[in-house]
Amino acid sequence: MYYLLLCFVSCACAQSIFYESYTGNVLNNEEVKEHLKKNTAFWCVNEVLPCNPYEGRRLDGTCNNLKYPNRGAPHTPQYRLLPAEYDKDFEPKTAKSGEPLPLSRSVRTNLLAEGRVPDSRFTQLLTYFWAHVLRDVLSAHDTLKYVIWKPYCCQEKGETDKECIPNIIPDDDPVHRFSSVRCMNLTRPESFQSVGCLKNDTVPERIVTSTPIFDLSQMYGTSLKIANEKARLFEKGMLKFEVENGKLWPPSTKTPVNVCLSNQKPYEKRCHDTPDEGVNSVIGLNLFVTWTWRLHNRIATTLSELNPCWDDDRLFFTTRDIVIAITMQIYFYEMSPALMGFDNLVREGVISPHKEFRDIYDENIVPQVSLEFPAVQRWAHTIQEGKLMMYDANGNYLKEHRIVNMTLRTGYLVDNLEYITQGAFRQPAAKADYIIDPDVVQTGLGANQLSADIATSDLTKNRYFGFAPYIKYRKLCSGKTYSTFEDLIDVIDPERIELLKEKYKNVEDIDLMAGIWAEKLVKGGSVPVTLYCVVVEQMLRTVVSDRHWYERPNRPNAFSLEQLLEIRKASVAQFMCAVGDTVTEIQPHAFFLPGKGNKMCSCKDIQKINLSPWKDLSCNGKQNKKYEI
Numbered sequence: 001m002y003y004l005l006l007c008f009v010s011c012a013c014a015q016s017i018f019y020e021s022y023t024g025n026v027l028n029n030e031e032v033k034e035h036l037k038k039n040t041a042f043w044c045v046n047e048v049l050p051c052n053p054y055e056g057r058r059l060d061g062t063c064n065n066l067k068y069p070n071r072g073a074p075h076t077p078q079y080r081l082l083p084a085e086y087d088k089d090f091e092p093k094t095a096k097s098g099e100p101l102p103l104s105r106s107v108r109t110n111l112l113a114e115g116r117v118p119d120s121r122f123t124q125l126l127t128y129f130w131a132h133v134l135r136d137v138l139s140a141h142d143t144l145k146y147v148i149w150k151p152y153c154c155q156e157k158g159e160t161d162k163e164c165i166p167n168i169i170p171d172d173d174p175v176h177r178f179s180s181v182r183c184m185n186l187t188r189p190e191s192f193q194s195v196g197c198l199k200n201d202t203v204p205e206r207i208v209t210s211t212p213i214f215d216l217s218q219m220y221g222t223s224l225k226i227a228n229e230k231a232r233l234f235e236k237g238m239l240k241f242e243v244e245n246g247k248l249w250p251p252s253t254k255t256p257v258n259v260c261l262s263n264q265k266p267y268e269k270r271c272h273d274t275p276d277e278g279v280n281s282v283i284g285l286n287l288f289v290t291w292t293w294r295l296h297n298r299i300a301t302t303l304s305e306l307n308p309c310w311d312d313d314r315l316f317f318t319t320r321d322i323v324i325a326i327t328m329q330i331y332f333y334e335m336s337p338a339l340m341g342f343d344n345l346v347r348e349g350v351i352s353p354h355k356e357f358r359d360i361y362d363e364n365i366v367p368q369v370s371l372e373f374p375a376v377q378r379w380a381h382t383i384q385e386g387k388l389m390m391y392d393a394n395g396n397y398l399k400e401h402r403i404v405n406m407t408l409r410t411g412y413l414v415d416n417l418e419y420i421t422q423g424a425f426r427q428p429a430a431k432a433d434y435i436i437d438p439d440v441v442q443t444g445l446g447a448n449q450l451s452a453d454i455a456t457s458d459l460t461k462n463r464y465f466g467f468a469p470y471i472k473y474r475k476l477c478s479g480k481t482y483s484t485f486e487d488l489i490d491v492i493d494p495e496r497i498e499l500l501k502e503k504y505k506n507v508e509d510i511d512l513m514a515g516i517w518a519e520k521l522v523k524g525g526s527v528p529v530t531l532y533c534v535v536v537e538q539m540l541r542t543v544v545s546d547r548h549w550y551e552r553p554n555r556p557n558a559f560s561l562e563q564l565l566e567i568r569k570a571s572v573a574q575f576m577c578a579v580g581d582t583v584t585e586i587q588p589h590a591f592f593l594p595g596k597g598n599k600m601c602s603c604k605d606i607q608k609i610n611l612s613p614w615k616d617l618s619c620n621g622k623q624n625k626k627y628e629i
C-alpha cells in the first residue's frame with residue numbers, strides 16, 4: 001500500500017498509539033476508555049498509527065513531526081505569541097481603571113466608518129483566495145455555534161446560557177439609535193475547556209477541527225476515513241463529482257435539511273457534501289474549493305494518462321501533493337507579496353528569491369498556528385467589498401447581489417457561477433482606508449440574523465481569546481515601549497490616535513484588534529504593521545515546521561527540481577484559466593485589477609504547468625503529448 005491506512009478509536013487498532021490532544025502525552029488504555037466513556041475522545045484523543053519516516057503527508061496531519069507524532073493533528077493546541085490576560089473567572093480583562101472596557105460596537109463605530117470605496121489595485125479574487133487559505137487552519141464551529149446552534153443569545157433564553165456573549169448596542173449608536181436593534185447574537189469560542197479536555201479553572205485555550213498545517217484540510221478533510229467516504233472516487237485518483245447546469249461540482253447533499261440555510265428553496269437546492277461542510281459558508285471559500293476540486297481531477301486524469309501503471313492510491317496522493325503545492329505557491333509567492341510586499345517577505349526569509357529548492361525545516365519546531373494569526377487577519381473584513389458584481393465573459397456588467405447574502409447559499413452558484421467568476425477578477429476589493437462596507441457591519445450574516453456586525457464580533461472575540469493589550473504586541477514586533485498615546489505616532493496617524501483616546505482612557509487599554517484597525521500600513525505593503533508582524537511569524541513557522549513542505553528536497557516523495565520548477569509557474573491567473581467557468585481571457589496578475597502593465601490576454605498566453613516531469617518511465621505511457629494543466 002502506497003500510504004498507510006489509519007484506523008480509529010472505535011476499532012481499537014492494536015498498533016495505534018493514543019495521545020492526549022492538548023499535551024501530546026501518550027495515553028494508556030484506561031485513560032482512553034475513560035475518554036470514550038465521557039464522550040470526549042473525539043476532541044481530547046488523537047489516535048496515531050506508528051509513523052513511517054518514508055511515508056508522505058497524512059490526511060490527519062499526524063507523524064508530520066516524527067518526535068511528536070500527534071502535533072499536526074486536529075484538536076492540538078494553538079500557541080500564544082503573548083501570554084493570555086484575563087479578568088477573574090477568565091472573563092475579558094477590564095480597563096486599567098478597573099472599569100469595563102468600552103463596548104465593542106462603540107469602539108468599532110468610532111474607528112471604522114461605514115461606506116464604500118473601491119480599491120484601485122486589488123481584485124475581489126484576492127479576498128476570496130485569502131478567506132480560502134485561512135480556512136485551511138480553522139473550522140466553522142465557532143460561527144455555526146451562534147448562527148445555527150445558539151441563535152438565541154439576544155433573547156431571554158440567552159441570559160442564562162454562559163456560552164452567550166452577545167454584543168450590546170449602545171443607545172447612541174450611529175445606526176441603531178434609529179432602530180429597535182439593541183443586541184447582536186454571539187457565542188464564546190470553543191475551547192479545550194468547553195469540550196471537556198481541560199478543567200474549567202485553567203486558562204481557556206481555543207480548539208479547532210482542522211489540522212494546523214496548510215494541507216487543504218478544508219477540501220480533503222482531516223482523516224483518511226472522511227476523505228474516503230466523502231471525497232474520493234477511487235478511480236484514477238479522482239474526487240467524486242457531479243455535473244449540474246453543464247458545470248462540474250463537488251458532491252452535494254441529498255437531504256433537504258442542510259447547512260445551506262440561505263438557499264432560496266425550493267429552487268436553490270445545491271449544498272456541498274464534502275469532508276468539511278463549512279465550505280458552504282463564505283463565498284470566497286466556496287468558490288475556491290469548487291475550483292480546486294476540479295483542479296484535482298484535471299491533474300489526476302492527466303497523471304493517469306501519463307502514468308497508466310499507477311493505481312488510484314498513488315494517483316490520489318500525488319495529485320493532492322501537487323494541488324497543495326500549487327495553492328501554497330500562490331499563497332506565499334503571489335498573494336502574500338501582493339499584500340505584504342515582495343522585498344519585505346524576502347528580507348524576512350518568508351519566501352525565497354530563487355526558484356530552486358529551499359529547506360529550513362527544524363524538527364524541534366512543531367506544526368502549530370498562533371491564536372493571533374487568524375484573529376489579526378479578521379482585519380480583511382475592512383477590505384471586503386459588499387457588492388458582488390457579475391459580468392459575462394466579454395466583460396459586460398450583468399447584475400449585482402449582496403455578498404453577505406451569499407453565505408451558506410451554495411444554491412445560488414448553480415445559475416450564476418460563470419458570472420461571479422468573471423466578476424472576481426474584474427471587480428475591485430474595497431480600499432484599505434478605515435472605512436468598512438455597511439453590509440459587513442449591519443447585515444453580515446444575511447438573512448440568518450436580524451443584524452450582525454462582523455467587525456464588532458472580531459473585537460469581542462479578541463477579548464474572549466484573552467489577548468494582551470495592543471501595546472504589548474507593538475513591543476513584541478518593534479522592541480519599542482509605548483507608555484503614552486502619543487508614543488503611537490510611529491504606527492498610527494494623529495487623528496486616529498484621537499479616536500482611540502475617545503474610547504480608551506489608558507494606552508494600555510487598547511485592544512489588539514482596535515489598534516490594528518487604526519494602524520498605518522506597512523512600508524512596501526498594504527496591510528497594517530502589527531498584522532504584518534504576526535503573519536510573518538506564522539508563515540516562517542509554517543515553512544520551518546512542516547516536514548512535508550513542498551520546497552524541501554529532503555522529504556518523502558519530494559519533488560524533483562524539474563517538478564518544483566513547474567510548480568513555481570503556478571499563478572492564480574493560470575488556475576482560473578484551468579478551472580474557472582468560461583475563463584478564456586484574464587490579466588496575468590489576477591489579484592490586481594486589469595490595466596496598464598496588467599492587460600487582459602488570452603489564457604493561451606498565460607504560463608502553464610507541465611506535468612511531464614511526473615512521467616514514470618516504468619509505465620510505458622504516451623510520450624508525444626504535452627501534459628499541461
Ligand code: HEM
Pocket residue numbers: 127128130131134138139142143186282283284374375377378380381384403404407444445454457458461
Ligand atoms: C464574504 C465576505 C465575508 C463574510 C460574510 C465573512 C463572515 C465572517 C463571519 C460571520 C465570521 C465569524 C465571526 C465571529 O467570530 O463571530 C468570520 C470570521 C473570520 N473571517 Fe470572515 N467573512 C468574509 C470575508 C473574509 C475574508 C476576505 C477574510 C480574509 C482574511 C476573512 C477572514 C476571517 C477570519 C480569519 C475569521 C476568523 C475565523 C476563526 O478564527 O474561526 N473573512 N467571517
